[in-house]
Amino acid sequence: NGPDAIHARFADAVVSSSRLPALRDVLTKVRPGTTSAEIKILIDGYATGEMSGPVAAMQPKIDAWFAHDRMQDIAAGLQRDGSELAQATLKTLNEKSPRGMVVTLKLLRLARAASSLEECLVREYRAALEVFKSDDFREGVCAAVIDKDRNPRWSPARIEDVTPEMTAPYFAEIGADELVFDQSN
Numbered sequence: 001n002g003p004d005a006i007h008a009r010f011a012d013a014v015v016s017s018s019r020l021p022a023l024r025d026v027l028t029k030v031r032p033g034t035t036s037a038e039i040k041i042l043i044d045g046y047a048t049g050e051m052s053g054p055v056a057a058m059q060p061k062i063d064a065w066f067a068h069d070r071m072q073d074i075a076a077g078l079q080r081d082g083s084e085l086a087q088a089t090l091k092t093l094n095e096k097s098p099r100g101m102v103v104t105l106k107l108l109r110l111a112r113a114a115s116s117l118e119e120c121l122v123r124e125y126r127a128a129l130e131v132f133k134s135d136d137f138r139e140g141v142c143a144a145v146i147d148k149d150r151n152p153r154w155s156p157a158r159i160e161d162v163t164p165e166m167t168a169p170y171f172a173e174i175g176a177d178e179l180v181f182d183q184s185n
Contacts, residue, residue, distance in 0.1 A: 003053030012040070013047035022046065058085065065089070069109055071101050071159045097136040097152070098159040103127055103170045118181045125179040127170040 002014030015023055023046040030039060055062070065086065068074045078090040093101065107127060111120045131137050135155055143152035156162055
């Protein structure tokens with residue numbers, strides 16, 4: 001929902017769909033040199049003013065659950081919480097690739113400390129190439145598209161069984177295939 005998108009910093013304003021055509025018309029008439037602040041004022045004139053959604057109310061719990069740097073600890077915290085939301089979240093996590101979740105969490109934590117977007121994109125590129133080579137990728141595609149049973153058999157099957165050796169290739173340099181950004185500009 002819109003307020004949750006604002007809370008997550010994916011959006012700056014909520015505009016009802018009925019007002020979007022009018023906002024679009026106004027924005028298409030913006031002249032070069034108009035400042036961001038002036039454009040924000042235009043958009044805010046069409047915004048509903050909604051700023052708080054259900055995620056904002058749950059943020060303290062979400063932060064507590066996902067504050068850990070190991071997936072095992074996140075899963076244990078959700079299990080201990082026992083609330084309906086915690087159990088639904090744990091159920092969703094249990095459907096995902098354990099190795100994929102460990103890699104994703106590490107990517108997110110490393111992104112926090114990254115010095116640039118380029119650094120994050122290089123790391124994500126390495127991980128993506130490794131994902132496409134993985135058994136889990138093939139298993140996930142088969143379960144969703146071929147078998148259609150939506151019951152992948154991950155290897156390893158449990159988060160606890162994912163070792164650093166299993167995740168290391170997702171973060172290793174890839175030589176000539178490395179993603180490189182032109183730094184000349």
